[in-house]
Amino acid sequence: MNRAEQFDEDVVTIPEAWRRHLHPRRGGAAAPVAGPSRKAVEKARALAGAHPFGTGEAPHAAAVAVAEARPGDAAAVQRTFVDAWTVEHGVGFAACALVELVLTKVTRDADGAVDGIARREGGDGLGNVDPETVRRMRALLAVAGEDDHADAVERLAGVRERTPLTMWLASYLVPTRRKWVDQCLGARIEIKPHLRWLQLCTFDRPSQLESTLPRLYWGEPNRGLLATMADGMGAGIVPFLLRTLDAGHLPGPERRLLFETLGILPSDEAFRALVDRFGERPAKPVLVGAMRRFPVRALRLLAGTPAGLLDGHVRAHAELVASVLPTLPDDVRTVVEPLAAASARVPEGVPDELAAMLAAASPPKAGEWLVPEALPQVLHRDRERAVPADAAPALPALPVSTLRAACDPESLGEFGRALFRAWQDAGAPSGDRWALAQLGRTGDDATVRWLAPLVRAWPGEGRHRHAAAGLDVLAEIGSDLALTHLHSIARKARYKGLRERAREKIEQVARSRGLTADELADRLVPAFGLDAAGTMVLDYGPRRFTVGFTERLAPYVADESGGALRTLPKPGARDERERASAAYKAFAALKKDVRAVAAEQVGRLEEAMLARRRWSPDEFRAFFADHPLVRHLARRLVWTAGDGADATAFRIAEDGTLADAADAPFVLPASARIGIPHPLDLNGSVDAWSEVFADYEILQPFPQLGRPVHALTDGERGSGRLERFEGTEAPSGSVLGLVRRGWERGAPQDAGAELWISREVAGGRHVVVGLDPGFQAGAPLAAGDRQTLERVWLARRPGSDRNDTPLRFGDLDPVVASEFLADLESLTGAAT
Structure with a gap:
């Protein structure tokens, strides 16, 4: 290991936010364990003495108390008993009593009242024992004194072989007894899938994973399980996590937990996995956190990736970069050195007037994703001075006129884009959406070129709010290029909602200049x-x-x-x-x-x-x-x-x-x-x-x-229908292709069926084509690959006047008629 690698810790550090979920092991990263309160002990004594079956046999009393507890209180009652047993008789007695409780059940009479105690048959589940009660017992054993812990191990040795389940349960309670775990694995003692957490929280060697299960399954990942596995096996669980991720069967929240676990592991393999999966949304904020946690590892492993992340990282850790640069591998140093040189900072300091405005401004609140030192400097107009890094986050709070008059526009635009990317890479926390809005205040044409494709794509990624805010940004930047893109989105964007919102924005801009939207577009190229x-x-x-x-x-x-x-x-x-x-x-x-x-x-x-x-x-x-x-x-x-x-x-x-x-x-x-x-x-x-x-x-x-030029027949000019096209069959793809020529798909009807396609041909008039079987909203080709043009008519609005058509095609402009006839003729040609 070279000196650069030694800057990154090799020990897993469980984040504080995870520690309360941890299943602690003795001598490991123990979660805080509060001792049982005197009130809890007194309550347990009262419960134990209130039942005729509480004859000194602790598990029996607990089973009865749990059975008669109010709904929702059973888990709390169990943990109260565990605490009381620990105080009254010691942690060894409590552990054995818990094992017996797992094997105990109550019986009821015909009226449903508790009338006896029996042993559970099979013993392959925890019965009514809550998993959190079991975790509580393990936590008490983890913090017990040496003598008490040794006594508990000796006591458990006498009861652990009651059933296959109790063998795994005892191993879970004292995971430091490796021989017990090895015995369970050697004897191939199986455990029900819903109790696999008992095994996984016991393992401390990757080889144990390899011999039991290939990956986690739906419903299994949770923060406590993953934190405990990371605490027990460290970076050795990386292949296991990657197999689970690559299987692609887990829901989003569970995948996010797997990514978060990779982010706390001091492993090149884990870090590379995050880099390789950076396009997947949960990976972005996790990788940013891993870069902060392992800064030198980030230098080494980001060197071969797109420079955006590495640029900011080098800026944010200038002193560290300078100290480790000589120790980095040659190929890494070749990449990092130019970035370090390019990130050499211009002397900070701005005119007093601007400094006073920045001091008085209220910078927007942001999470830990905002690292001012990682952002490019904003230069003063003279390009010889820069806004201090700690004051730069306040820039978006200044009036636009002040920003553009005082700051170099190129560096201001670069700063705004870097700020947005940092927010986006952190998972775009909803409370910090100002990071997108500020692009309108800091942006230039370079921002427009970069932002416009994102705005077009966001609705398809479920980011409708982002897209709407992006339109506001383009309008606020207001340059010819920005408004040209806004006008293009209004006309040709794939998503109807985005087109309509963009059309509203461009019309607002046009009205403010006393123009129509088309007149504005003439002036914007x-x-x-x-x-x-x-x-x-x-x-x-x-x-x-x-x-x-x-x-x-x-x-x-x-x-x-x-x-x-x-x-x-x-x-x-x-x-x-x-x-x-x-x-x-x-x-x-x-x-x-x-x-x-x-x-x-x-x-x-x-x-x-x-x-x-x-x-x-x-x-x-x-x-x-x-x-x-x-x-x-x-x-x-x-x-x-x-x-x-x-x-x-x-x-x-x-x-x-x-x-x-x-x-x-x-x-x-x-x-x-x-x-x-x-x-x-x-x-x-x-x-x-x-x-x-x-x-x-x-x-x-x-x-x-x-x-091509087409004309209506004399009969069609006097009619509201075009019968020559009715009954034609055309490929569904060809009918959908008319959308690119200004036609609109029909409004979804029952079960999401879209039963017509229409085109506005004059104010308040539409050519409407009835379709069979029509399209399916969200999956347009699901209904079939052919469409029959059932009826073609002129209507006041799409889908209306189907049976009574008072309008006449002859009232339309001949050019307009030629164009929609050409569209319909194209379907006839496609049908043949």
Whole structure:
């Protein structure tokens, strides 16, 4: 063992919170054992003398007293007798009397009254003896004096072989008698599953476990059992605990207890098991506690894991790290040294005004998960001074304007994210939810990029409150990127409740600016550092590359000759190191940022086409034609100025000028209202435009010119039903796929059945498709892999007007009709 390993204790230390549950062994980590009170002794004497069967035979008196005790009092009566026997006759007498009590039962007459005492047949259970009474007896024996304990062992030796159970019971009461345990194991004396705790609390060698049972089963793990096993066998129980965990059959609370036990064991194997299972929710807070308990072990074993945990650990134990660094293994030291250097702290101290505000602020209350020294420093605006570590937790209590004016935004954002991660890793205690809310006060765009995917995923993990709070954080950060993500969640999030909550937030923000949600979305698209031409130049010194974008906003790189590259080359030996490294990182960040919003921007423009949105010339230039990112989509679409027969279609050429279908220059009238035309709006010019786009090899971001066009028949325009689709069978997966195109699953009916799917097509009107057998809420494909379209009708609300449909499809806009007909035609195609 090297010096670094010696910093971690090799002895199991049972946490104080566990000690009252411990089944103590003599010479071990004894739980506090209070002696019996005089009042308890007097009560036992009175009980013993109150029954005709209490003729001096202690177990008989106890059995009768327990039998006649009020419901719920039996266990207390038993323990009172154990205490009284110990005081009156000694701990040896009490132990033997308890063994006899296990073998004793009362008999009753026809009226249910106690009328006698009998010996229990079989003797394979504790009868009416409460397990806590047995544990109490073991505790009294554990703290008995040497002579009293020796007397108890001698007395028990004379009664222990009454039955197989009493052999295990005696071994449990005096677990230091190894020969008794070995005799039970050697004779293969079996014990009922519900009494296996007697064995497990007796063992002090892992080999004893191996010969009895492979793992714990449902209902067996509890804090007293696990604490006692850890006290008796130490780290030797780790394989046993891991087998139990890996079996995957225990409920959550019992799995959590197993993780907590691993966290108190001074073992590399136990620590690694927590690291390997860090993705499982109970493991996170336990690992954080184990890191505090075994700080050097954490240094050694976290070195090969993602750096987040190790960063904070190095910061929190700077002095320890400095002292043990020379003794760490080479591969560990290689990882820890740079972290230690990077965590070198900027001198603490802030202007008097900020210091006074921090002193007056009331920092939020937090549990032991909050270790200020483990958090990154928050730098002052000058980056030469830092907020003192002990004052940093008060930062979220300051006004946002003060925070952002006084603190370096990058370090403030990093601090807020680290604070949240520490809370999350500790199990996200509900009383400290402020750790999530504070992200809105400390966060920046880096926080947005990191938080938005979590918000989308949380409802699926049962963390609906987290998700709602995350939406509040995005709204409070309020940057263009934050609101872009909020708008995207409102439109496309998987979970309906999250979408609705996000829609409310984005509408609040829009109203505060005097805009609609769509108008706000136009203004939110970030430029991502692109130049006026919509490109980014990556300068490596001797080499330069230019970033462009495909029709789906996927970034690509071209070299100085204009040739497209598969990927951006890594900086080489001939490149300027710092410049090339910065450019390489900038491209990686750009790819990540654009990927997060690309599909949203494409979908937003497609929806604008279907909704017939219109913009002024100034809005068209600012939000589309000249926008550094959106321009790459805008120039791949046909646009229209005006409506109806007077509308003129045009496109945006490569040089930013406008051109019509004949490639002649086009000038926007100052009063024009500009939109994205559906093929039905192009007045028969679809073929001409398709030829132009083919000539220039322009690919469209979504189907516009090649979009299928469908129309209602004369009979359907005068009706509220679409009988041509009724009776069609389609794959259930295809019907569910319509949800991605704006359809909604029906409200669950009896037994959770969802019997229709619908799409809003105009204010207060919905196309509704009745389904047979429908979907099952929570398990949509459980009802079958095929759906019959029973009935298709136009309704005022989903599921209504099924039998009487006063609405008419002919009242709908032809573009709207074409779109829902295309959806229904897709089901017909899927059916064939």
